[in-house]
Amino acid sequence: MDAEVILQEEKMEGLWTLLPWLASCLMVFGGALPYLPQYQEIHRSSNAEGFSTKVCLVLLIANILRIFFWLGKQFELTLLLQSVVMILTMFAMLHLCCTVKNTNRMSTKQQRLSDLDFRYFWKWNAFEDYLLFCFGFTVLCAVVTLVLLDSAMFVEMLGYLAVMFEAMLGLPQLLQNFHNRSTKGMSVKMVLLWTAGDILKTTYFVINESPTQFLVCGSVQILIDTVILLQVLFYSQDTQIKRG
Template structure:
């Protein structure tokens, strides 16, 4: 019996495979630039060259994108990308806090619950960052629940997500300016 080759069936499999690969690349593509940074911080045990405000910007932008998704659905890989990026930024924060605590000789601890604006996003425990993210998620989720039917609200959230992510370079630029160096940044 001769082997028949179904050209259209094979093309459908190839097309489907390409879509899955592209979706997977989209989901993890945003994380890839932070892998060398994570490794460098872990190896050197020094996070001075990396601005944790980059994590703040990405956490806010990706949470806003998730809130936007509830008002106006977009592709699932982009939603998954936001979720993966949130976990990645939390991992980066955890590493930075652990590294900074190893070298911090002061006994003064700064906490989220202190509500001291001078030390915002400069807390000494990772749990404080988790609390801040959870509070933003709870408040943002509730407000999104209340105003999810408002086109103006949903579009504003979408704009703020894109605008916030577009400002991603500013915290690192400022950190480099303060340090007068790019040492420690990948």
């Protein structure tokens, strides 16, 4: 009997040891997983019109800044690895979008970074231009960070800048819903999944005592998700009333 109790306790201890590791893996790869179906759909349909590459711009800037924030304030390695995975994911999405758009392109004229035409910023045809822009942005951040790394205020502001870029990712969708007075293409289930993911992420930040910046990011994301959820409920009800 004692041997069975000891065996049960060992299993429970093993489970509790495994849970943090699973949570870390979920944090590292969880943010990139939603883009896998989008990648497969774009590859299957050879149509990238439904995906906004501006999402890649926001997430690339946010995660590059987060890596430099880590240099000044070493938070948990899980969040650093999450940034690396997200950067690689965004590059994969950009590469696929460029390939598909160039295949379907009717015009022979190409927009390139070297044209220095702000009207076509982040609308370039060559994947190399996106890499070049990110390389230049990274070098600029590296120089500024190395010069000001000893300033605690700069490090904290860098962290807030990084997470606020990420936190505002849902804001364009919110504003678009408000402008169109419609949430066509969105469902309560989808928004609830977003909200649940952000709540779990914020809970992880609290449990692991992550820097305040991450808690602010999670809180803002939950707030934006909640407003979008209310929009979906309100506009869908409004549509039903008009039809009735």
